[in-house]
Amino acid sequence: MDKAVLASALGAPSAFGQSQFAFMRGNAFEARVKADGGTELLRLVHENLDAAAEPPASGAVPDLGAVGPEGRTARTALALREATASGGWTLLDHPMLALDVADSPAFLEPDAVVVHPDGSWTVVEIKSFPMLDGSADAAKVGAAARQAAVYVLALERVAARLDPAPEVRQTVLLVCPKDFSNLPTASAVDVRKQRSVTRRQLDRLVRVEDIADALPEGTCFAPGLPPAELTAAVESVPAAYAPECLSACELAFHCRARSRARGAVTTLGRSLRAELGALSSVDDVLSAARGTAGDPADPTVATLRRAARLRAEALGPAGTAGAGTPGTPAPGGGNRATGDDAADEAPRPAGRAARTGRSGAPCH
Amino acid sequence: MSLITTLARLEAVDTGRAQPLATVRHRHLTDRPLVLVPLTTAGEAGAPLGALVGTDRDAPRLLIVPQPRDRDLRFAFLAELADIVLPYIDDHAQDVGTAERNETDPETGKRVKVEVELCADAPQLIVPSRAGIDLVRLLGRSMRFRRTAEQDPETPHPAPPRVPLLGRWLTHYGERARVPGSSLLTALTDVLSRHWATGQSTLEDQHLGALLAWIDPPEGGSGAEAALRAELLRDARGQLVCPPAGPSTDPAFDNKLLAPAIERYDRARTALAAAEDGVEADDRLGELTAAERHIRDLVASRTRPTWDAVWHGLDLLRALPEGPRAADRWTRDRWSFTGHRDRVLAGEPPQPRRDDAVTAANKLATREREQARLEAQEALDDPLVMAGRRLAGEAFAGEVTDVVMAYSEGKRPSPRPLVTVRTDDRPQLGDRVRVYRSLGGKPQTAEFVGYEEGDAAGSPPARTSPGPEGAPDPAGSPGLPCPGGALVVLRVLDKMGRGKEPEPGSVPEKGDLLCYTLFEHEQRGGAKLPDPEDTPWTHGGPPGETDAAPRPDAVTDEDVL
Numbered sequence: 017m018d019k020a021v022l023a024s025a026l027g028a029p030s031a032f033g034q035s036q037f038a039f040m041r042g043n044a045f046e047a048r049v050k051a052d053g054g055t056e057l058l059r060l061v062h063e064n065l066d067a068a069a070e071p072p073a074s075g076a077v078p079d080l081g082a083v084g085p086e087g088r089t090a091r092t093a094l095a096l097r098e099a100t101a102s103g104g105w106t107l108l109d110h111p112m113l114a115l116d117v118a119d120s121p122a123f124l125e126p127d128a129v130v131v132h133p134d135g136s137w138t139v140v141e142i143k144s145f146p147m148l149d150g151s152a153d154a155a156k157v158g159a160a161a162r163q164a165a166v167y168v169l170a171l172e173r174v175a176a177r178l179d180p181a182p183e184v185r186q187t188v189l190l191v192c193p194k195d196f197s198n199l200p201t202a203s204a205v206d207v208r209k210q211r212s213v214t215r216r217q218l219d220r221l222v223r224v225e226d227i228a229d230a231l232p233e234g235t236c237f238a239p240g241l242p243p244a245e246l247t248a249a250v251e252s253v254p255a256a257y258a259p260e261c262l263s264a265c266e267l268a269f270h271c272r273a274r275s276r277a278r279g280a281v282t283t284l285g286r287s288l289r290a291e292l293g294a295l296s297s298v299d300d301v302l303s304a305a306r307g308t309a310g311d312p313a314d315p316t317v318a319t320l321r322r323a324a325r326l327r328a329e330a331l332g333p334a335g336t337a338g339a340g341t342p343g344t345p346a347p348g349g350g351n352r353a354t355g356d357d358a359a360d361e362a363p364r365p366a367g368r369a370a371r372t373g374r375s376g377a378p379c380h
Numbered sequence: 381m382s383l384i385t386t387l388a389r390l391e392a393v394d395t396g397r398a399q400p401l402a403t404v405r406h407r408h409l410t411d412r413p414l415v416l417v418p419l420t421t422a423g424e425a426g427a428p429l430g431a432l433v434g435t436d437r438d439a440p441r442l443l444i445v446p447q448p449r450d451r452d453l454r455f456a457f458l459a460e461l462a463d464i465v466l467p468y469i470d471d472h473a474q475d476v477g478t479a480e481r482n483e484t485d486p487e488t489g490k491r492v493k494v495e496v497e498l499c500a501d502a503p504q505l506i507v508p509s510r511a512g513i514d515l516v517r518l519l520g521r522s523m524r525f526r527r528t529a530e531q532d533p534e535t536p537h538p539a540p541p542r543v544p545l546l547g548r549w550l551t552h553y554g555e556r557a558r559v560p561g562s563s564l565l566t567a568l569t570d571v572l573s574r575h576w577a578t579g580q581s582t583l584e585d586q587h588l589g590a591l592l593a594w595i596d597p598p599e600g601g602s603g604a605e606a607a608l609r610a611e612l613l614r615d616a617r618g619q620l621v622c623p624p625a626g627p628s629t630d631p632a633f634d635n636k637l638l639a640p641a642i643e644r645y646d647r648a649r650t651a652l653a654a655a656e657d658g659v660e661a662d663d664r665l666g667e668l669t670a671a672e673r674h675i676r677d678l679v680a681s682r683t684r685p686t687w688d689a690v691w692h693g694l695d696l697l698r699a700l701p702e703g704p705r706a707a708d709r710w711t712r713d714r715w716s717f718t719g720h721r722d723r724v725l726a727g728e729p730p731q732p733r734r735d736d737a738v739t740a741a742n743k744l745a746t747r748e749r750e751q752a753r754l755e756a757q758e759a760l761d762d763p764l765v766m767a768g769r770r771l772a773g774e775a776f777a778g779e780v781t782d783v784v785m786a787y788s789e790g791k792r793p794s795p796r797p798l799v800t801v802r803t804d805d806r807p808q809l810g811d812r813v814r815v816y817r818s819l820g821g822k823p824q825t826a827e828f829v830g831y832e833e834g835d836a837a838g839s840p841p842a843r844t845s846p847g848p849e850g851a852p853d854p855a856g857s858p859g860l861p862c863p864g865g866a867l868v869v870l871r872v873l874d875k876m877g878r879g880k881e882p883e884p885g886s887v888p889e890k891g892d893l894l895c896y897t898l899f900e901h902e903q904r905g906g907a908k909l910p911d912p913e914d915t916p917w918t919h920g921g922p923p924g925e926t927d928a929a930p931r932p933d934a935v936t937d938e939d940v941l
Contacts, residue, residue, distance in 0.1 A: 031612070033630075033631035033632060033635070034422075034631055035422030035629070035631040035634035035635060036634060036635050036639055037421050037422040037448075037634055037638075037639070038422035148518075148521060149521075149733040149734060150734075195522075195933045196522050196933060197933065197935065259581035259582075259583040259584065260583070262583065262584070263583075269612070276393075276604075279393070281390070283393075283580075283581070284386075284389050284390070284393070284579070284580065284581050285581045285582065285583075288386055291383060291386055292386070298390050298393050298394060299394075301387075301390050302390055302391065302394055305387060319383060319771070320383065320387065322771060323383045323384045323387050323771050324387060326384065326767035326768075326770055326771050327384050327387060327388070327764065327767055329763075329767065330403070330762075330763040330764040330766065330767040331400065331403065331764060
């Protein structure tokens with residue numbers, strides 16, 4: 017199912033898209049890394065992961081072309097078996113792997129897989145973000161590691177069918193441009209943690225059939241349906257929207273609109289749920305804070321009321337939006353006390369600035 | 381996010397307008413900041429595509445790189461940028477005053493006061509969003525190791541003069557932006573979301589247009605709807621009406637408008653190079669100019685809305701009175717600026733690629749100390765921030781109900797008056813915990829003695845185990861405020877002068893409204909670190925010979941920056 021088309025049909029089109037500039041640059045870099053039969057790439061693998069093995073003089077690059085994803089998967093498995101037996105360096109350029117996700121097969125295409133002379137396999141991930149002075153953007157490296165972990169899992173399925181089962185290395189090679197150039201540089205990334213997290217998540221995924229079984233008879237997601245029917249169909253699949261969805265899912269804008277309409281507090285971030293306990297809607301929270309609803313013996317409600325009172329007090333009589341609790345006047349306090357001392361603070365003796373400046377100065 | 385902030389966000393959802401998170405402005409804004417609205421070409425290393433830059437909101441300078449993959453055009457862009465930014469920096473570098481600071485005399489080893497120069501004001505750089513700060517840092521990194529033809533005649537692609545210097549300054553600004561509370565280089569979205577809570581997540585607050593729509597919605601309209609329009613509304617050609625604040629561009633803009641324009645420019649350039657006689661060349665030069673103008677217009681159309689939004693945001697911020705202690709932090713920024721100016725003037729090499737262990741540790745210590753300082757100063761400047769600290773049990777406010785004179789034991793008894801404060805707050809006070817109040821701008825210390833079983837106070841609130849948000853554990857008296865508040869007895873410890881009788885005004889009086897904090901008002905520096913030459917072996921030992929001028933980066937024909 018094409019979620020982007022579905023999102024457009026729902027009237028909340030996704031904002032994803034790739035600029036052709038980024039696309040071109042990514043492709044150009046990958047082509048450069050794999051040029052000359054992968055000499056450079058194999059050298060990087062040898063240098064970073066397997067320095068004890070013989071240096072790759074020339075690596076084999078088998079042809080993996082076949083018809084359809086199933087055909088390419090079978091071809092890849094065959095090539096992996098042959099390469100493992102050959103005892104040399106082999107580079108598999110864009111192999112095709114299959115992995116069961118929620119009981120339906122998903123086909124994956126890693127940038128490259130390298131077979132070492134000892135028969136072990138390594139996933140290679142080629143990215144076009146730069147490695148500046150030996151370090152890259154942590155968020156992007158994390159995303160690449162999660163992606164590679166999925167490939168490692170898929171490779172393990174292939175390896176398990178061979179006898180003896182070859183080792184799938186848990187350290188992948190991340191290849192990035194060095195500094196501002198187009199020269200490749202590489203770093204070994206341990207993905208054991210990402211692999212086990214992904215594996216646990218995959219195991220826990222509800223099977224697609226189970227989700228389908230839970231849907232009302234006749235539910236259909238065809239983008240051609242009238243928007244109201246389509247919305248109802250999408251609504252029948254439960255979704256827990258959080259802001260993180262915006263960067264991951266095509267339907268996020270739709271879910272966000274629904275979540276906002278429901279007044280769910282998690283629209284503002286997952287952490288709010290932990291803070292607000294059982295109060296899950298904006299109205300619940302605000303009425304509890306204003307003292308019109310909620311059980312005062314509930315610690316969350318009591319703290320909320322205190323927060324609302326303190327906030328109203330600090331904002332003063334001009335404070336906005338009726339957050340104040342009627343009745344108890346604020347016990348003097350914060351507002352005036354800090355206000356007074358602020359006034360005292362203004363004419364600052366010159367010596368102070370000099371003195372404090374010293375400790376602030378040294379290294380920035 | 382504290383509960384008070386959360387509450388403000390939820391109120392913003394409810395009312396459709398942003399709600400205040402501060403009553404004063406916690407960042408200094410200079411009278412003449414330099415605003416930089418950069419755009420980069422997609423592809424992840426951030427090659428510049430263009431920028432609007434300047435100090436005059438009505439007359440920004442537009443710089444463009446018509447073909448971002450052309451090194452010469454990129455250098456021309458950077459040189460132009462240097463011609464705008466460096467004079468602005470020089471203006472400030474020349475206007476110096478004097479200040480005193482303590483230094484260790486190298487001969488006697490004593491601390492002596494030395495008179496040094498301190499720039500009267502520092503140049504302030506404003507970018508629209510946090511990604512802009514990253515780009516400033518990246519530009520700085522890419523430029524500071526470049527060599528000009530003058531420095532090294534052999535260098536394969538000499539950089540225009542002053543570009544390496546701009547790189548050093550941008551690196552300094554990028555590093556300084558990592559220090560909490562600093563405002564030399566400021567991302568507008570960060571400052572705005574510090575002062576207002578919107579009804580959207582912090583992730584969505586990164587969108588400058590949406591953020592401003594919440595804070596200052598159109599007349600009679602809802603901020604939530606305006607924000608949604610700013611975020612998503614596209615025109616007939618599929619372009620965002622409110623372009624992203626950059627530096628990355630919208631893919632639809634890249635693919636539909638920019639790519640054809642760059643292609644046209646490339647064609648015109650190839651045609652010009654192939655021209656055989658003067659008349660033909662003239663025609664083709666005309667086409668090249670037209671193609672370049674087209675790209676200029678495109679870049680201007682994507683940056684100008686952001687430019688105007690940045691100034692609009694600055695207007696909104698200026699409407700808030702500046703917090704008194706923000707000036708103190710700005711003084712630190714001025715020291716930082718002056719320090720780097722001195723390093724540049726002294727001919728020191730550019731900042732190294734990697735800091736040595738001692739410098740890195742110093743930087744981290746500075747950031748931690750400045751974070752603590754920022755938190756304390758913001759609370760002291762702003763009752764709304766203090767309210768958050770009071771909710772968390774880190775401060776309390778109340779009325780003085782009783783003052784009893786007492787004296788310390790010892791040969792020379794000093795005054796140690798006992799002050800009783802009635803408060804509704806629930807500070808996390810333990811035995812002899814120190815608390816501070818501001819007395820004429822300086823902290824006065826007191827220690828907690830105990831709770832008084834007063835007329836109104838029932839059982840004292842539980843002192844222990846704050847909840848996850850610092851809310852007192854409601855065990856015992858579940859969440860109900862004591863009717864008259866708790867009576868906290870404190871012993872004042874200092875700032876009362878040397879005599880037996882405390883100086884007038886130094887001891888609270890009955891009826892005073894006070895606010896005590898459990899956190900210190902001023903931060904002490906940590907232990908001194910050894911000089912880099914004495915780095916212990918546990919930390920890699922002395923850094924060894926650093927080359928006087930670090931090697932420039934390797935250059936290839938396909939560089940992006």
